[in-house]
Amino acid sequence: MTATLDSALGYDLFLTPPPLGAAITRRVVARHLGLDADSLLRHLATPGEPIRQGLPGTEATRLQSLLRATGWPATIRPARSAPAVDLSLQPAIWADLSRLSRRLSGLLGREAGSVLSALHRPGGLILPAGDPHHETVQTAARQGLPGLNLISADPATALYDLFPTRMLGPSERAAITRHLCAFETASGGLTGAVAEGLSAPLCQGAMAKLRNAGLIAVNRAFQRFELHLVAVSGWVGRDLADFLALRTGQPRARFEVISPTDPVVLDTALTHAVARQFCADYAAIGLFTRLHLRGLPRNAENPIR
Template sequence: MITAAAQDMATNLSSSSSVRLVLVSTGPNAHLAAGLLARHLGEAPEAALARLAHAPSVLAEAVEPHLAQNLAGLLRSFGLRVRLDALHGPETPVNLSIQISIPVRMQRTIRIVAEQTGLSETETTQTLQRPGGVVLTGLSRAEAARIRAKLDRVGTLIVIESDPASTVYDVFLPDRDPSEALTDRLRMMGAEPDPITNAIAAGLDGALCDHLLRRLPDAGILVLDRAFQRYDLYLSRATGWVTQDLADFLVARTGLPRSRFEVLSERLPLRIELGLAPAAARQFRADYASIGLHTFLVLSGLAQTLDNPNL
């Protein structure tokens, strides 16, 4: 399911007059590949490096298919993950994630999502509480637009769209420690963890995720499109005392009583931010660290807390 769009694209490359070269995930050797990319595309190395440093990104538009395939092979030899998209072919599908943004009028919200997705209300309730929410894959753009138009009017939902041809995935293991087989497989794949998000493998493409799921179907892993990820931020401790100004800030930010911040404990962390997109989550964590507050991230839907249940 993850790579159906990629397979469709691959079959149309030979019949396409031009191809888009997409960087799916970068790597530590990106700077070594910049000169090679620049020479083949006739551009400055600095421009090539800027695109190779961030993913996903379009490395080149409208490239001749044979050149694009050669470039893709060379870039992969540097440890970069790239994808070729046919510019003239069948319409590529899209994926949607439906998530709760404001937890009010829940019965009405669940009923509407169930009507639009074809799920039962029980299944909708359960799925909305999980990381990524309700995920619909392989939709036509017209169908995705129709669903978005219906759900955007609800007011309590967020609907996120993702292009499966350039999606970046992270892999999580919520409920257990990794098995030896899983650890060995990730090492063989060259996958790197992300200690900030607790992903056991970060920045994978769909083909690698499919490979992992086929090899270890019972490993208990959660594969999640990065665009669909949302994080809750938990406060675990502070450097030094929580001053009056800092306590005022936390009270205003969270709505919790001041007494909750008098004693901070890593065993009883406080949820202080909810539903942050990945980039925002990292920025919030850095901002809190700059004022002496130690925090950590948890995928929204993985943890529950009695503190501030209205967040």
């Protein structure tokens, strides 16, 4: 398995002259690239120029695989005009974290331990816009870096949510609420955030004001949630038990007792928008759920890690 290219980023596709035996597929290749055969030949006469520009990651990967299957060497590179973005490096659920952190350590010039710690944080290991390692990491991902997911976000339009990293007492919560009133923000009842939807300037101001409150600001684009089933309205009948068993891969007997202290993990690695929608969908059929931001320290409000 290989790394997932970020579909929000732009990629250029480069083609090099194929072996003589591949010429027979020229018309097929040209058609998939949206060209005629003569245009394809003219392109091959001007090496160094991309055959397709600004492709989403999924489309670039699809075309590269198709071209290679027909004997035409193709490479993918970040688009020359790609916008400046923050890049989040996050491990896949199945990733070998020790191996991944060692690989990234060499690419980033950091200690493997610090890389591993960063991968575990909410939002993952973040390379800000302009970081010189962007292209290095993306190139490694294209060439095959198992277990790595890349997520990008435009810092100019990013929204941030503030999460507590420890238990907050009633007086602390009240103080935070008073401070945040000046920023006209809402708390995140579903996600556990104490404030939601802050622009970068507002986020910086709020974090400066609350520097001792133990909060962490996480770009919404980089948030990934686990969804836990904590209660059921009424009895867990046969149909519902079958649905839950199919959904989770656990035996039907597991759903005889469900409580906030003994929940069932329904989903992992959900985006902010999908997590909120799933909560509403499950509630509509009598399943009560709780979201946990991946990477937050374990505490009474975030008990399962």
